[in-house]
Amino acid sequence: MMLKLGVPSKGRLMDKTFAWFATHGLTLQRTGADREYAGSVEGVDGVELVLLSASEIPRELAAGRIHLGVTGSDLVRETLADWQAQVAELALMGFGHADLVVAVPKAWVDVETLDDLDAVAAAFRARHGFRLRIATKYHRLVREYLRAHGVADYQLVDSQGATEGTIKNLTAEAIADITSTGETLTANHLKILRDAPVHCSQATLFASRAADWRGVAETRARLFGKLGLGDVPGLE
């Protein structure tokens, strides 16, 4: 049986993931044709590379179809209910940093914090007869965050991309999205609320708690040794 390692097949996390494993003496490679999703791992026997979209890796880990997976910490927290019961966080990889933030139009001079947003949201509902709309694809994380901060008078509207544009398009009044340079927010005349971000994300190596670890015990020991990982309880 092979130990399956899921890594992003393209996009912003792929190259740095390969570089991170290289610093631990493991060569990850895409093989085959340019557009073929096949790969190999050199440096430790018994490991199979599985190339996946970063956003699919949390589900594959939860299902136990891969033993290990690299993806953004935001995607695991958003995709998996009670994520710590389903995966173990093995290593923060130090790249792919991005903050999930709540942002509002710069023109809202009275709104700098979540408390301000809460006050505006109540007034908005009274005036318009519907709740202030916050566009996001991070439904779970944003709901938990707003509940924890006592903001109640809002509705989430789903936005799977170009979220910063929803305000100009009049489909939302505020947004919650990931940002790294902040350029997209600035270009769309938005400002981040002063409170701590919903989540500070980075690329992370996760282990599945549902995968069959017994059949790959020797490979696991060799691989964890190379990666400098100690024993992780609960992987069986």
Ligand SMILES: Nc1ncnc2c1ncn2[C@@H]1O[C@H](COP(=O)(O)OP(=O)(O)OP(=O)(O)O)[C@@H](O)[C@H]1O
């Ligand atoms: N502007 C950004 N800067 C840095 N990291 C970002 C940025 N936007 C998103 N990310 C992070 O990148 C990860 C998602 O990567 P990416 O967009 O390549 O994957 P994806 O959603 O699976 O895309 P696709 O489905 O198109 O392959 C998330 O963890 C997210 O936090």
Ligand SMILES: O=P(O)(O)OC[C@H]1O[C@H](OP(=O)(O)OP(=O)(O)O)[C@H](O)[C@@H]1O
């Ligand atoms: O802070 P910045 O460096 O400007 O980056 C932020 C942007 O990057 C991500 O979008 P992505 O490129 O993944 O496109 P998307 O809108 O399709 O999600 C995110 O959703 C923001 O729109």
